Amino acid sequence: MLKYSEALETWDDKVGDDWGDQNLETTALEPGTWISEHPIQKSHEKEVNDLVKSAYLKAMRFLTRFQPLLEIYWRNKQFKPEVLVDVNLVSSVDSLQNTLALLKWQFNHFQTQLPGVTDIGLLHLDSKKIKADLAPTPKQLQDDIEKLVPAVTKERTLTVLDWLMDSIRDLQRPVNYVSDFVLQIQDFNKINESFQAKRDQIDLFGQYHGVLAHAGFKIKKEDENAIKDAEKEISRLSQILANVESKQESETERFKKELDLLIPKLIEEADLLMEES
Numbered sequence: 001m002l003k004y005s006e007a008l009e010t011w012d013d014k015v016g017d018d019w020g021d022q023n024l025e026t027t028a029l030e031p032g033t034w035i036s037e038h039p040i041q042k043s044h045e046k047e048v049n050d051l052v053k054s055a056y057l058k059a060m061r062f063l064t065r066f067q068p069l070l071e072i073y074w075r076n077k078q079f080k081p082e083v084l085v086d087v088n089l090v091s092s093v094d095s096l097q098n099t100l101a102l103l104k105w106q107f108n109h110f111q112t113q114l115p116g117v118t119d120i121g122l123l124h125l126d127s128k129k130i131k132a133d134l135a136p137t138p139k140q141l142q143d144d145i146e147k148l149v150p151a152v153t154k155e156r157t158l159t160v161l162d163w164l165m166d167s168i169r170d171l172q173r174p175v176n177y178v179s180d181f182v183l184q185i186q187d188f189n190k191i192n193e194s195f196q197a198k199r200d201q202i203d204l205f206g207q208y209h210g211v212l213a214h215a216g217f218k219i220k221k222e223d224e225n226a227i228k229d230a231e232k233e234i235s236r237l238s239q240i241l242a243n244v245e246s247k248q249e250s251e252t253e254r255f256k257k258e259l260d261l262l263i264p265k266l267i268e269e270a271d272l273l274m275e276e277s
Contacts, residue, residue: 065113066130069109069110069114081144082148084145084148085148085149085152093208097211097214100145101215104142106138110134114130114134149208150220150223153208154222156201157226158226160202161233163194164233167195168233171237171240175251181252181255185248188241188248191241202227202234206231209223
């Protein structure tokens with residue numbers, strides 16, 4: 001109690017006998033010095049400082065868990081789903097399958113590794129806003145892929161289907177004259193050169209559908225039918241190409257004989273025209 005009495009005596013000397021109107025700036029009791037120097041005060045101050053520092057250190061360590069999640073978020077923001085349907089992409093089926101598997105893992109990872117609120121010592125950390133911003137990104141990319149791949153696949157399938165039908169029509173034109181036969185050979189060579197690539201495209205689009213279905217996405221009936229129609233036309237065109245090829249030798253001999261008969265007549269008619277002129 002000695003410190004208390006000494007402080008009060010000092011203050012009493014300032015006030016004097018007049019307790020009336022006093023200047024608070026000069027007569028106010030100032031216990032701060034003797035309180036701050038008390039061992040108990042110093043001990044509590046250290047404890048509080050240690051607790052606050054410990055809480056902030058733990059909070060900073062806790063925040064480091066967001067670093068890999070933020071990196072995933074940043075990479076997802078840079079990713080363009082269109083690359084999955086780029087015609088120049090190598091192993092596009094594997095790329096699509098691996099991307100969907102990765103996004104599924106990310107979605108589950110974000111749900112388990114992103115806390116909403118956390119109490120760390122004296123601190124109450126609210127990370128609901130961060131979770132709301134980061135967690136939806138894998139699902140958003142999944143939704144984009146679910147819309148993009150079937151749409152692009154259907155468009156390209158219909159393009160191939162048109163080519164198949166045009167090719168069948170060209171090869172089925174009647175061959176009555178040499179000019180018809182020459183045109184058929186030209187069409188055959190051109191179509192046969194591109195046929196395997198078109199067939200591979202349709203096979204690729206079917207694999208896309210298989211990957212999407214395996215990932216749990218629903219394929220529209222009209223998209224499935226477009227693939228089936230293309231496969232039917234591929235089978236038809238394959239048979240027509242085989243038939244045309246098998247007849248080329250006999251057709252060549254037939255028109256060769258016709259030409260052998262026509263050439264002398266053409267020469268004779270040309271001579272007559274020369275004489276008349």
